[in-house]
Amino acid sequence: xxxxxxxxxxxxxxxxxxxxxxxxxxxxxxxxxxxxxxxxxxxxxxxxxxxxxxxxxxxxxxxxxxxxxxxxxxxxxxxxxxxxxxxxxxxxxxxxxxxxxxxxxxxxxxxxxxxxxxxxxxxxxxxxxxxxxxxxxxxxxxxxxxxxxxxxxxxxxxxxxxxxxxxxxxxxxxxxxxxxxxxxxxxxxxxxxxxxxxxxxxxxxxxxxxxxxxxxxxxxxxxxxxxxxxxxxxxxxxxxxxxxxxxxxxxxxxxxxxxxxxxxxxxxxxxxxxxxxxxxxxxxxxxxxxxxxxxxxxxxxxxxxxxxxxxxxxxxxxxxxxxxxxxxxxxxxxxxxxxxxxxxxxxxxxxxxxxxxxxxxxx
Ligand SMILES: Cc1cc2nc3c(=O)[nH]c(=O)nc-3n(C[C@H](O)[C@H](O)[C@H](O)COP(=O)(O)OP(=O)(O)OC[C@H]3O[C@@H](n4cnc5c(N)ncnc54)[C@H](O)[C@@H]3O)c2cc1C
Numbered sequence: 254x255x256x257x258x259x260x261x262x263x264x265x266x267x268x269x270x271x272x273x274x275x276x277x278x279x280x281x282x283x284x285x286x287x288x289x290x291x292x293x294x295x296x297x298x299x300x301x302x303x304x305x306x307x308x309x310x311x312x313x314x315x316x317x318x319x320x321x322x323x324x325x326x327x328x329x330x331x332x333x334x335x336x337x338x339x340x341x342x343x344x345x346x347x348x349x350x351x352x353x354x355x356x357x358x359x360x361x362x363x364x365x366x367x368x369x370x371x372x373x374x375x376x377x378x379x380x381x382x383x384x385x386x387x388x389x390x391x392x393x394x395x396x397x398x399x400x401x402x403x404x405x406x407x408x409x410x411x412x413x414x415x416x417x418x419x420x421x422x423x424x425x426x427x428x429x430x431x432x433x434x435x436x437x438x439x440x441x442x443x444x445x446x447x448x449x450x451x452x453x454x455x456x457x458x459x460x461x462x463x464x465x466x467x468x469x470x471x472x473x474x475x476x477x478x479x480x481x482x483x484x485x486x487x488x489x490x491x492x493x494x495x496x497x498x499x500x501x502x503x504x505x506x507x508x509x510x511x512x513x514x515x516x517x518x519x520x521x522x523x524x525x526x527x528x529x530x531x532x533x534x535x536x537x538x539x540x541x542x543x544x545x546x547x548x549x550x551x552x553x554x555x556x557x558x559x560x561x562x563x564x565x566x567x568x569x570x571x572x573x574x575x576x577x578x579x580x581x582x583x584x585x586x587x588x589x590x591x592x593x594x595x596x597x598x599x600x601x602x603x604x605x606x607x608x609x610x611x612x613x614x615x616x
Contacts, residue, residue, distance in 0.1 A: 286614075291571055293554065293610075295599070299554065301550070303396070303548055305588075306332050306333045306547040307331060308544070309330040310408040311413070311416065312411075313332070313420075315342055315419060317349040320527065323519075323527055325516075328343060329530060330535065333405030334402070334406040335366060336399050338406065338423045340369050343372075344423070345423060357524050358379045358380070358381045358527075360383045360530055361528065362529070362530035363387070363389065364389075368494065383506065383509070384509050393532055397490050398570070399572065400488075401486040405547065407420070431488070432486070440492030444563050445561075448480070462485050465481070466481070466483075474614045475564070476613060514538075515538070546587065547585060547587075548583065548584075551580060554578040561573065
């Protein structure tokens with residue numbers, strides 16, 4: 254089943270959208286605030302990607318347990334919000350692991366969770382080695398759109414109060430950490446986000462998202478019955494993960510490409526503290542059958558630097574980045590094949606083309 258990002262998150266029916274095109278040309282309305290439209294065409298697609306979100310209905314796992322004479326701390330299962338939660342979830346994990354620990358530390362996995370965990374371990378003064386089956390750019394984290402928003406992280410009614418405390422603490426720490434990384438070096442920037450909805454975003458924590466208000470028709474160009482604007486941070490994941498690897502290495506961290514088939518393999522490591530940051534890999538490695546893939550597919554268009562806003566609605570979602578304009582997306586449960594499907598990509602491109610050609614006025 255294909256679901257758009259907001260429908261998945263809200264579990265609500267698709268919203269109605271209006272169209273203001275006449276003979277294929279955008280009409281200009283009085284009292285319409287213009288924005289530059291994305292130029293959508295099959296010929297502008299520069300690459301297509303698909304990735305598997307590591308989703309658990311009861312939320313991510315940050316837990317400490319013994320592994321023989323070692324300590325094992327899990328940090329996996331962040332669904333569609335792993336970039337968002339990375340710093341905060343890793344902070345919770347390192348708090349559980351590092352207390353009372355002496356000596357070198359092992360981190361399994363080099364996605365966003367493994368790299369943030371490794372950095373926090375180093376910041377606390379411990380030597381670290383990352384053991385990983387694959388490195389960026391070959392991780393799910395590289396596929397992510399990179400919006401700071403905890404979408405599709407758990408299912409309402411299936412989480413414990415204890416998890417919700419962890420979740421809010423993770424969002425809070427991450428939110429503060431990403432703010433101080435804004436800039437070209439990490440590929441982190443603020444953008445206004447426009448959403449096709451008549452409901453403001455739920456406040457996950459007190460200061461997120463800032464600017465969260467319904468707009469009048471005069472305040473936007475979109476062909477929507479109602480529109481919301483909120484502001485948030487966007488991460489250009491390729492650039493970000495590259496920089497995170499450099500940070501780990503500059504601080505003396507080692508990286509070893511190595512795959513583990515079972516917890517018994519981990520017991521052979523020299524380190525006595527191990528962080529498990531294997532994402533969807535934890536399904537096989539630790540037999541966590543609650544962990545399910547949700548496939549997401551993206552069509553990426555040639556960059557358009559004048560696009561300085563993101564948009565989400567019934568048409569899908571558009572995040573503009575330096576490495577291309579991302580058009581999403583799909584939420585396909587229990588699909589294990591991370592290969593873009595031409596028919597789905599064609600549908601994503603077509604719905605975005607209709608949307609951007611329907612602007613009521615343009616800059
Ligand atoms: C299309 C799409 C869009 C997304 N958009 C967003 C977004 O806008 N915002 C957001 O916050 N999140 C988003 N996400 C979600 C986000 O990508 C994930 O939650 C996040 O990347 C998970 O990170 P991770 O480090 O846990 O896993 P991964 O990136 O999968 O890293 C896991 C690491 O563990 C290693 N590994 C696995 N198994 C083993 C093993 N047995 N032995 C050794 N190493 C192993 C892997 O090689 C890899 O290095 C999106 C995801 C997709 C697919």
